[in-house]
Amino acid sequence: MSLTFLLLAVALLCALSFVFGRQRAIALSGGRFSNLHSLPIHYGTYTALWCGLPALALLIVWYALQGPVTEALIINDLPVEITSDTGKLSLALNAISLIAADNGQHLNVAPEVVEAGNRLALLHTISNTALIVVLLCVALVGLGLSYRRIVADMRARNNVERIVRYLMIGCSAIAILSTVGIVFSLMFEALHFFSKVNPLEFLFGLEWSPQTAIRADQVASDGSFGMIPLFAGTLLITFIAMLVAVPVGLFSAIYMGEYASPTFRAWAKPALEILAGVPTVVYGFFAALTVAPFLRDTGSVLGLSVSSESALAAGLVMGVMIIPFVSSLSDDVMSQVPQSLRDGSYGLGATKSETIRHVIFPAALPGIVGAILLAVSRAIGETMIVVMAAGLAANLTANPLQAVTTVTVQIVTLLVGDQEFDSAKTLSAFALGLVLFLVTLGLNVFALKVVQKYREKYD
Amino acid sequence: MTDMASLMEDRAATTDAANLRKPVDWDSADISRSIKKRYAAERRFKTYGLTAIMLALAALVMLGYSIISKGYSAFVQTYVQIEVTFDPAVIDPEGNRDPAVIGRANYDGLIKEALRARFPEVTSRSEKRKLYDIVSSGASYDLRERVLDTPSLIGQTRKVWLISGDDFDMLNKGYISADTNEASRRLDDDQIGWFQALQNGDAIEKRFHTRFFTNGDSREPELAGIWGAAVGSFYTLIVTLLLSFPIGVAAAIYLEEFAPKNRLTQIIEVNINNLAAVPSIVFGLLGLELYLNVMHLPRSAPVVGGLTLALMTLPTIIIAARAAIKAVPPSIRQAALGLGASPVQTVSHHVLPLAMPGILTGTIIGMAQALGETAPLLMIGMVAFIVDIPGSAMDAATVLPVQIYLWADSPERAFVEKTSAAIMVLLAFLILMNGLAVLLRKKFERKW
Numbered sequence: 001m002s003l004t005f006l007l008l009a010v011a012l013l014c015a016l017s018f019v020f021g022r023q024r025a026i027a028l029s030g031g032r033f034s035n036l037h038s039l040p041i042h043y044g045t046y047t048a049l050w051c052g053l054p055a056l057a058l059l060i061v062w063y064a065l066q067g068p069v070t071e072a073l074i075i076n077d078l079p080v081e082i083t084s085d086t087g088k089l090s091l092a093l094n095a096i097s098l099i100a101a102d103n104g105q106h107l108n109v110a111p112e113v114v115e116a117g118n119r120l121a122l123l124h125t126i127s128n129t130a131l132i133v134v135l136l137c138v139a140l141v142g143l144g145l146s147y148r149r150i151v152a153d154m155r156a157r158n159n160v161e162r163i164v165r166y167l168m169i170g171c172s173a174i175a176i177l178s179t180v181g182i183v184f185s186l187m188f189e190a191l192h193f194f195s196k197v198n199p200l201e202f203l204f205g206l207e208w209s210p211q212t213a214i215r216a217d218q219v220a221s222d223g224s225f226g227m228i229p230l231f232a233g234t235l236l237i238t239f240i241a242m243l244v245a246v247p248v249g250l251f252s253a254i255y256m257g258e259y260a261s262p263t264f265r266a267w268a269k270p271a272l273e274i275l276a277g278v279p280t281v282v283y284g285f286f287a288a289l290t291v292a293p294f295l296r297d298t299g300s301v302l303g304l305s306v307s308s309e310s311a312l313a314a315g316l317v318m319g320v321m322i323i324p325f326v327s328s329l330s331d332d333v334m335s336q337v338p339q340s341l342r343d344g345s346y347g348l349g350a351t352k353s354e355t356i357r358h359v360i361f362p363a364a365l366p367g368i369v370g371a372i373l374l375a376v377s378r379a380i381g382e383t384m385i386v387v388m389a390a391g392l393a394a395n396l397t398a399n400p401l402q403a404v405t406t407v408t409v410q411i412v413t414l415l416v417g418d419q420e421f422d423s424a425k426t427l428s429a430f431a432l433g434l435v436l437f438l439v440t441l442g443l444n445v446f447a448l449k450v451v452q453k454y455r456e457k458y459d
Numbered sequence: 460m461t462d463m464a465s466l467m468e469d470r471a472a473t474t475d476a477a478n479l480r481k482p483v484d485w486d487s488a489d490i491s492r493s494i495k496k497r498y499a500a501e502r503r504f505k506t507y508g509l510t511a512i513m514l515a516l517a518a519l520v521m522l523g524y525s526i527i528s529k530g531y532s533a534f535v536q537t538y539v540q541i542e543v544t545f546d547p548a549v550i551d552p553e554g555n556r557d558p559a560v561i562g563r564a565n566y567d568g569l570i571k572e573a574l575r576a577r578f579p580e581v582t583s584r585s586e587k588r589k590l591y592d593i594v595s596s597g598a599s600y601d602l603r604e605r606v607l608d609t610p611s612l613i614g615q616t617r618k619v620w621l622i623s624g625d626d627f628d629m630l631n632k633g634y635i636s637a638d639t640n641e642a643s644r645r646l647d648d649d650q651i652g653w654f655q656a657l658q659n660g661d662a663i664e665k666r667f668h669t670r671f672f673t674n675g676d677s678r679e680p681e682l683a684g685i686w687g688a689a690v691g692s693f694y695t696l697i698v699t700l701l702l703s704f705p706i707g708v709a710a711a712i713y714l715e716e717f718a719p720k721n722r723l724t725q726i727i728e729v730n731i732n733n734l735a736a737v738p739s740i741v742f743g744l745l746g747l748e749l750y751l752n753v754m755h756l757p758r759s760a761p762v763v764g765g766l767t768l769a770l771m772t773l774p775t776i777i778i779a780a781r782a783a784i785k786a787v788p789p790s791i792r793q794a795a796l797g798l799g800a801s802p803v804q805t806v807s808h809h810v811l812p813l814a815m816p817g818i819l820t821g822t823i824i825g826m827a828q829a830l831g832e833t834a835p836l837l838m839i840g841m842v843a844f845i846v847d848i849p850g851s852a853m854d855a856a857t858v859l860p861v862q863i864y865l866w867a868d869s870p871e872r873a874f875v876e877k878t879s880a881a882i883m884v885l886l887a888f889l890i891l892m893n894g895l896a897v898l899l900r901k902k903f904e905r906k907w
Binding site: 066067068070071161164167168171172173176178181182185186189247248249250254255258268271274275277278281282283285286288289290320327352353354356357377378380381382383384387388411412415421429430433436437440441445 | 497498500501503504505507508509510511512514515516518519521522525526529705706707709710712713714717718726727729730731732733734736737738739740741742744745747748749752753754755756770773774777801802803827830831832833834837838842851852853860861863864867868875878879882885886889893
């Protein structure tokens with residue numbers, strides 16, 4: 001509410017300063033715009049930018065720092081017996097934020113905590129009021145200063161364009177910043193994890209059972225964190241998915257590109273692309289409620305025992321999801337093979353299929369391999385299908401009829417529900433995330449390089 | 460030795476040449492057999508291709524069929540007609556029609572009373588409890604609304620239609636069969652008997668289920684609706700759009716029009732391509748760590764969801780916008796520059812408007828992806844069970860795909876049809892958005 005209000009206020013001030021700046025420029029021009037260095041609109045934009053940008057920057061910084069700062073202030077005032085124990089502290093902080101949000105009447109907590117909750121509510125009010133005052137001051141000061149700087153021969157357009165250019169550079173930098181953010185946030189928590197669990201045990205351990213005691217009174221084992229079974233499960237499901245997606249995707253691409261009539265292509269291609277647009281949670285539902293029971297029933301008819309969370313069901317559905325990905329990428333690659341190669345082959349009397357198999361496919365092979373690698377990386381990172389259709393128990397098996405679990409499933413199960421950022425259980429999700437990120441990144445970089453190189457070859 | 464080798468090569472060449480010179484009999488049996496074989500291979504190959512496409516389309520049809528056949532029945536809901544006595548002693552004991560008193564009355568008791576009156580043969584406690592399941596626990600709120608609307612009802616006995624419990628709804632829709640073993644179904648023979656008695660008295664009806672579109676989540680399948688999730692999705696997407704569209708377009712313009720071709724630009728470019736392929740769940744981990752643990756933004760809030768999804772959609776928008784900007788021919792830029800426009804003016808007055816349809820198409824497709832995204836939102840706590848409709852982007856909320864995930868996990872049979880129906884609604888939104896994108900492209904696409 002207050003955020004919307006503040007944004008609206010800043011927008012209003014910007015609009016006002018635009019009008020003011022423009023009016024001032026028009027007044028200075030004395031009716032002849034040629035007396036000005038730039039158009040009046042540039043003077044308006046100049047004041048609007050100086051009014052809005054500092055205010056916006058302040059708003060972002062304020063919201064980013066408000067939480068950590070108030071928390072630090074609150075922790076400072078709590079008694080030592082609460083702050084010394086991280087578990088107690090996080091419980092107390094939870095209670096405090098509930099009390100501050102006026103939801104904590106039912107809580108049975110120490111009076112210090114209640115007092116801290118009230119203090120937090122007070123701090124929030126102070127912070128919000130202070131923000132409004134400071135923000136309006138900054139906006140008005142920006143408006144005033146830039147307004148006073150307007151003179152007839154001020155280079156307003158160049159100034160505005162310089163600011164716009166810096167803004168655009170900043171926006172491009174966000175792409176890099178988010179990569180840096182991913183690496184740092186994963187690294188930070190993963191290093192925490194590795195200070196509790198030996199990295200070698202994590203990378204090469206054969207057993208995964210992350211049940212550790214979150215509270216001291218819980219009965220639980222120490223937990224073991226070996227990620228090999230998770231990766232084996234991921235690879236098994238990925239392999240099944242590729243068994244479906246690669247032949248179907250490749251052959252559809254070949255048929256679309258080389259055989260299909262324009263009318264067939266016109267409706268079949270978008271129809272295939274629908275498969276790519278279906279949300280993964282829908283595939284997950286399909287896998288769990290239609291495909292898995294069907295496989296189990298078929299299995300019991302054939303005398304096989306198929307788990308109701310078999311790797312096969314998840315893999316098959318994931319394969320269907322990836323078909324359009326493989327087919328559109330390999331379609332791109334194959335259509336880049338120069339026509340001259342085709343013509344040469346036809347001229348020698350080869351049939352279409354012979355041309356495809358002996359000329360186009362070998363020529364496009366590096367690109368197709370790149371496409372398949374990209375598809376593999378997507379299958380490894382796919383989450384919802386496996387969360388809904390694959391199992392939770394980490395079995396080390398190559399039998400597709402049994403339940404296996406994957407890296408992404410474990411990340412979701414570890415982080416949905418109780419999170420405790422000082423237990424190895426929660427932190428292991430970040431270590432898994434780091435491995436997942438590195439593996440997919442490696443695959444992507446390699447695949448994109450292959451595709452790029454291939455493209456250059458025929459350009 | 461070398462002589463020997465060259466001699467043999469010569470001889471091989473001459474024999475090859477001799478063979479070639481021999482005229483080929485194109486009508487010979489060998490050749491026609493071989494041609495037949497090659498043509499058969501050609502037909503086989505073509506069939507493989509067609510089969511592959513048909514397989515993929517069959518999967519699509521199966522997916523659609525399984526969802527529609529499971530979900531279409533969720534749009535209607537079973538209602539039960541019961542004769543309710545609006546007892547003044549229960550509703551308004553003081554008789555002054557004070558809404559506060561009327562609002563607090565025990566309507567649940569009225570409904571139970573009415574059910575007992577309809578089936579006087581039910582006497583034991585456990586049997587009564589089974590009988591009460593016929594009417595949903597949410598029906599008392601309906602009754603309350605009705606009395607508050609028309610207080611003149613108090614003191615009358617009226618036949619009213621009340622929403623039924625989920626198990627009886629399933630029975631009415633045929634998902635629970637009376638023929639199966641009593642122990643293996645949710646309703647026992649008595650309950651089915653009562654239901655059939657009501658059915659014979661024309662007291663059972665299926666009506667359009669408006670609640671499904673107007674309610675928030677609920678533990679009771681017959682009361683659960685998707686409006687809360689839809690509003691949550693809306694707020695999340697608005698935040699995503701407000702952040703990723705301007706930032707994405709600005710970045711695309713810079714990279715395409717202004718950036719010097721140096722190492723840094725190259726790094727940014729590789730970076731964006733890789734970001735587009737990072738698994739979505741990794742963005743969820745980033746959101747959890749950055750927004751919740753470092754910045755202490757509220758858990759489960761659409762703001763955080765939008766911030767997370769914005770980072771995820773950014774590469775999609777940048778890539779689409781760059782392609783659209785690249786498609787504007789250089790002659791446009793040269794003409795503008797030639798007339799004395801500055802580079803920024805050239806872009807903002809000419810290149811950007813011409814590229815806008817392409818950029819918007821890419822943005823809509825990115826938004827459609829964000830609308831269907833589930834995994835990163837699970838990480839930032841949008842899986843909480845939330846009954847209230849969120850009033851702003853800072854309130855705790857859930858989104859449509861997460862609602863689907865939550866319902867798919869619920870054990871009640873009735874949630875299967877709710878899940879499928881929610882999927883249909885989600886797909887309808889996606890089709891709408893993608894249709895809009897196609898329309899935009901068709902209408903404004905320019906070939907230079």
